[in-house]
Amino acid sequence: MNKVAEEAAFTRGEDAAGWAIDVRGLTKRYGERVVVDNVDLQVRPGRICGFLGPNGSGKTTTIRMLCGLLTPDAGEGTCLGLDIRTQAPLIKRQVGYMTQKFGLYDDLSIRQNLDFIARLFALPERRAAVDKALDDLGLRERQHQLAGALSGGWKQRLALAACLIHRPRLLLLDEPTAGVDPKARRDFWDQIHRLASEGITVLVSTHYMDEAERCHELVYIAYGHVLARGTEAEIVQGAHLTVYEVTGAITAEQQARVAEAPGVDSVAPFGNRLHVAGRDAALVEQAVAPLAAQGLNVARAPANLEDVFISLIGQAQDNFAEGGVPS
Numbered sequence: 001m002n003k004v005a006e007e008a009a010f011t012r013g014e015d016a017a018g019w020a021i022d023v024r025g026l027t028k029r030y031g032e033r034v035v036v037d038n039v040d041l042q043v044r045p046g047r048i049c050g051f052l053g054p055n056g057s058g059k060t061t062t063i064r065m066l067c068g069l070l071t072p073d074a075g076e077g078t079c080l081g082l083d084i085r086t087q088a089p090l091i092k093r094q095v096g097y098m099t100q101k102f103g104l105y106d107d108l109s110i111r112q113n114l115d116f117i118a119r120l121f122a123l124p125e126r127r128a129a130v131d132k133a134l135d136d137l138g139l140r141e142r143q144h145q146l147a148g149a150l151s152g153g154w155k156q157r158l159a160l161a162a163c164l165i166h167r168p169r170l171l172l173l174d175e176p177t178a179g180v181d182p183k184a185r186r187d188f189w190d191q192i193h194r195l196a197s198e199g200i201t202v203l204v205s206t207h208y209m210d211e212a213e214r215c216h217e218l219v220y221i222a223y224g225h226v227l228a229r230g231t232e233a234e235i236v237q238g239a240h241l242t243v244y245e246v247t248g249a250i251t252a253e254q255q256a257r258v259a260e261a262p263g264v265d266s267v268a269p270f271g272n273r274l275h276v277a278g279r280d281a282a283l284v285e286q287a288v289a290p291l292a293a294q295g296l297n298v299a300r301a302p303a304n305l306e307d308v309f310i311s312l313i314g315q316a317q318d319n320f321a322e323g324g325v326p327s
C-alpha cells in the first residue's frame with residue numbers, strides 16, 4: 001500500500017488491511033504469572049466485538065494493552081491503524097475507554113463533568129461538544145443533576161457520554177453495565193448499536209449472555225488464552241455440544257449424579273430447566289437416561305452460549321491441570 005492509501009486508511013480509523021483492531025501475540029506477565037498469553041484480536045470498523053471470560057481471565061489487561069495504558073511483554077499490532085507500541089499517545093486521543101469503576105466526580109453536575117472532560121481534551125468548541133454529548137445520550141433534561149445523585153443506569157450513560165465527548169473512533173468498554181438494571185442495560189445497548197452504525201468500533205467486555213448475543217462477534221478468553229471466537233452461531237456450532245434439557249422436580253442429588261457422569265461437560269439450571277451438555281452425544285444420552293426413567297422430562301435442546309462457555313472453561317481447566325495450570 002502506498003503512502004496516500006495508508007493515510008486514507010488511517011483517516012478511516014483502520015490499518016492497511018481494513019482492521020480497526022489488529023493485534024497478534026499479545027502477552028503480559030506479572031512477575032512469573034502470564035496473565036495474557038499470545039492473544040490475537042482482529043475487529044473490523046463499525047463492529048461490536050464482545051469480550052467474554054471468567055473473572056481474572058485477562059480481559060482488562062488486554063484492553064489496557066490495546067489503548068496504550070500497558071505495554072505488552074510480547075506481541076504487536078495496530079489500533080485504528082496506529083502502532084500499539086510506538087503510537088500510544090495518538091491511540092489514546094482516538095479511543096473512548098470506560099473502566100469498570102465510575103470515574104467521574106460525584107459532586108459535579110452532569111454538565112460540569114462533561115465540561116471538565118472536554119477541557120482535559122482541550123476541545124476547541126467545548127460548549128457545543130458538551131451540548132452534543134448531552135443530546136446524544138438523552139442527558140439534557142438532567143444536565144444540572146449531581147453525578148453522585150444519579151442511579152446506576154444514568155451514571156453509566158454519563159460515563160458513556162464522557163467517553164464520547166472527544167469523538168473517538170474506538171470504544172473500549174470494560175463491563176460497562178455491571179450492576180445496572182435490565183431496562184437501563186437495554187437502553188445502553190441501543191446506544192452502542194447506534195454508535196456502531198455510525199462507524200464506531202466497539203470492544204466490550206461483559207459477563208451477561210444477553211449482551212453477548214447483541215454483539216456482532218465474540219471472543220472468549222480464559223487463563224489468558226483465547227478459547228473461542230466468531231459469531232454466536234459459529235461459536236455454538238464449533239463447540240459440537242449435545243444438550244439435553246431436563247424439566248420436572250429434579251433433586252439436588254439427581255443433579256449432582258448427572259454432573260458426575262462420564263462425558264458430561266456442564267450442567268446448568270435455566271429457571272426450572274436443567275441443561276446437561278457434553279461433546280460425546282452417546283455419553284450425554286447415557287447420562288440423562290436414568291432421569292427419564294425416574295419420570296423427569298428429558299428432551300434434546302439446542303446449545304446456547306452459556307452451555308458452550310461452561311463447557312469450554314471445564315475443558316480449559318482439564319487441559320491446564322494436565323499441562324500445568326499457567327502460573
Ligand SMILES: Nc1ncnc2c1ncn2[C@@H]1O[C@H](COP(=O)(O)OP(=O)(O)OP(=O)(O)O)[C@@H](O)[C@H]1O
Binds near residue numbers: 030053056058
Ligand atoms: N497490576 C497487577 N499486578 C499483578 N497482577 C495483576 C495486575 N493486574 C491484573 N493482575 C492479574 O491478572 C489477571 C488478569 O486480570 P484482568 O483484570 O485482566 O482480568 P479480567 O478478565 O478483566 O477479570 P474481571 O472479569 O474480574 O474484570 C488476574 O489474575 C489479576 O489478578
